[in-house]
Amino acid sequence: MTSPVRAPEPEPLMPIRGVQPSFDDLGTPLRDITFCIVDLETTGGAPGESGITEIGAVKVRGGEVLGEFQTLVNPADPIPPFIAVLTGITNLMVASSPRIDSVLPAFLEFARGCVMVAHNAPFDMGFLKHDSLVHGYDWPDFAVVDTALLARRVITPDEAPNCKLGTLAKLFRATTTPNHRALSDARATVDVLHGLFERVGSLGVQTLEDLQTFSSRVAPAVRAKRHLSETLPHAPGVYLFTDDRGEVLYVGKSKDLRNRVRSYFTASETRTRIGEMIGIATGVRGIECGTSLEAEIRELRLIAEHKPRYNRRSKFPERQHWLKVTVEPFPRLSLVKQVKDDDAGYLGPFSSRKTAERAMAALHEAFPIRQCTARMSRTPQLSPCVLAEMGRCVAPCDGRISADSYGEFVTALRTALTADPTPVVEALDRRIDILSADERFEDAAVHRDRLSAFVRSSARMQRMASVTGCAEICAARRTDDGGWELHVIRRGRLAAAGISPRGTDPRKYLDMLRASAETVLPGIGPVASASPEEIDLVLRWLDQPGIRLVEMDGTWTCPISGAARHLTRLDNSHSEQHQHPTERRRRMRPVGPALTPR
Template identity: 60%
Template sequence: MGVEIGVQGTLDELGTPLRQVTFVVFDLETTGGSHLEHAITEIGAVKVRGGEVIGEFATLVDPGRPIPPFITVLTGITDAMVIAAPPIERVLPAFLEFAGGATLVAHNAPFDVGFIKASCQAHGYPPPANPVVDTADLARRVLTRDEVPNCKLSTLARVFRSATEPCHRALADARATVDVLHALIERVGSFGVQTLEELKGFVRAPTREQKRKRHLADGIPSVPGVYVFEDERGEALYVGKSGDLRQRVRSYFTASETRPRIREMIGIAERVRPIVCATGLEAEVRELRLIGSTKPRYNRRSRFPEKVVWLKLTDEPFPRLSIVREVKADRATYLGPFSSARGAEDARSALHEALPLRQCTERLSARVRRPACALAEMGRCGAPCEGRESADDYGRHVEDARGAMEHDPGPVFSALEARMRRLSDEQRYEEAAVDRDRLAVYVRTAARMQRLRSLTGIPELVAASPAFDGGWEIHVVRHGRLTAAGVMPRGAHPTPFVDALVATAETVTPGPGPLPAAIAEESECILRWLDSPGVRLVRVEGTWSQPARGAGRLKERIDLAYKGRDVRHPREGRPLR
């Protein structure tokens, strides 16, 4: 009988070496952001192995429906381009055959994979069981904020000097993603990642520092509240909130925490300070207020609420649109807040495109005449400076602007939509894209302000929501500011409890403008809570309403056009995805 001799395997045999893995890097263009409501218009894919391209797949797809103008502006794909293209039921089997058993790679993979799975389900194909690698997730794991401002495909392609520039066309974006993938694989090699299995598990592995600092979660209570990570000097590094402080703080020291910046913060932190709150809403509001007051360096949002800007329709004989940092107690009309002056400038440009308001900065009067500028000759201003337009005639434009800022943005939306269609028909997509983004800023800001004003105009509102133990969470809100929070025990009589909570609530003296008592983020937190299931109004002083033809109806159209796209708003600088 022979003796079987065991042989120790090599390290490569413990997994599939990355140099032997076949990757199919793909990208989709679609008619919108939801695979439940929208369709694929283009598929592009590149098959690579060992750093070499071994095949490409690219085709337009007939979505079976019109392509929205916003999407045409974004991608350059028109209805005419896809009219002769094959439908998805003919394209899908070819793409699945091309992918085979390879590892699928996409940037923001849930978006692209979601559309492929939905198409498979709709046409009787089993969903692909291929391994999936998301280059966006991988980039967030290995890159720091000091290296890249964000993990958008366009940013990473620029940082890694991709040979292809992403342009929202499927094959070009897939080629750029290939370059990004190879660059990221080089980065993770320094962490000892050599196999596909190690690559997939890399984003889930806790660091040595996370393991060493787990004791910081000891003694944290399991209640709603705010937690503050502090350094050895007691300086706030990071502020967060949770409905269960203990569970949330413990998650920072596990594999589920993959953000490089937060892992860096954990290495500096020496203690975690809990602040117990009565309700989840109180915790959310306290978090915002603490971030604004302490400005922790590892928090990204809401650190500088005082730096917002406003678009002001001035209070003068011939009003104009001005960008300001302060809301005053005057008769001017304000639109905002904007996170940057560039966003306010976009909204102003949108209004100027639709309304012939003057754009000069001099103070005008009926007695002082000045030479008209070129805008008058272009028909974009009635030249009140020269007396060509009377104060009454100009006043009608002012009222239209005031209505568009506060009530109905429809006329501005229609004017810019018509201009976008004309530019798109002329294939001037870049100019149309500028108008698209300006319109998006204007409509979103108007919708946000109208929603905020519906709450901040109420002197006092008391509302309640069911608590887990059968009691009620009660909140008192004055002019959009949370002034008291408490939990009424089960079986208690509500009237004395509410009366006591109102009596001890913070006194609020409202200031001017749409945000008289709190920052926008705090009032938005309250609005989200008021919209949640089970919330009941107990008392409302005044009326709670929004304009019947307000901006919210138009914001839905804009959000659908942007949803799921790998773009960020160029003026506001925030990712839309």
């Protein structure tokens, strides 16, 4: 049961104390599992096109046979002669046998509660699932073991030339010789299964969970570390791999901590750097989370805090780039790495300097403000540069424009950053149209990318500013079991998260969450209280269907004339008329839905 109230803790990384796990925690021992070993004979190899002619099954547990099931089945179509020769089953033999729709209920009852086993399981399971669906029977969610696949992982070519059932039956000295009759082949598969269990048992496979994730491609040293997952719960949360010095090597999140961590010690994990990390790791710590959003945000914060060497993303949220409208007699655009409380205008944050430079070029296309870096007084006496001669700068350097007139351009620029980007969009559209008409498609694409960088960054900043401007947002969403997922968001930062169980008063739980939630003070800029990635995650969650806003302290809205209204057009325009033919297949990557006024 998830804890009803859970607030993010400043230091959530205390190691879990060692406990004595129960047998349930360790997995289901193979000796306690009831297996149903099944084999089919059919008229061909494709379900729907061919029919089942015989079903044979053996139920075993702990090496003891509990029962057998065998019946011929009338496939409703003639049996091909070569199938009759192979299996010995003729049309006369099945003429009076029941159809598959009459056989399935009895077989499903026989196999109920078992783990299904077959040699080349996709073939047998494919026929049984197909016929169950066709005749309206619910196919149980059986766990399945494929003895052919398992044999390929443990049998070497020196032991057997192939992994056919007959070959394996000889290798393991089966008491029954397979002869293409369903029950005989199922009995032979029982002996093969037990022989394979002896092989994998010596490699540490003792439970069903071990068997399902077993692969001979996994190094013994890696497989031996599976016990690191045994103390983790089957619950959503964050996990941290650590080395023998306690250094955090890798941080991840999952809806099921134990299953996710176990997967690192199986063949499903193929990433080279993660394999190197597993070789170094000596421990795993888990932090259980009440909601998926809490797990995502905890992961971001822990990666930023520890900067694990094997994580590739989100390690340096402090590496941001901003465009700043400087505060001086003749302001200009400057590329900076932090926001200050200096009454300047800002646009960002940008994830890379290159993207910020593209957005700056778009703004210079629309507003002819100076691009030089020299400090200017209110009465400058400098020589104009080449941009002034080209008409791309109003040249305040030689006094041809007053500070007040220049300030009108700056005011329009700051408005474009925070409220209405239309002047920039129109200026770039005109430039792209001219270049396209002259068939200068490569140059048009450069301006298109500049426009995209500006509009997307402006829309993102407006979305973030809308939520960080709210002192508190309390939101809820129904869980699958009828409870409520609750979040307290303060200035864009997740301050508390928890679950109100079904049948309880969610308002009381929300009041408890608010009382214990993290205090978040206002800061400078739209991302002062949290990283941009965290704010994006919060906004993405708030935009989901079914979210209910319970309480709000502040105004959550974006300007109607803001950059978000240009995103859809930006994705679709310039795609054909402004692109070189070789570029026309290229499309802008879509962004998330814009935050509409609430």
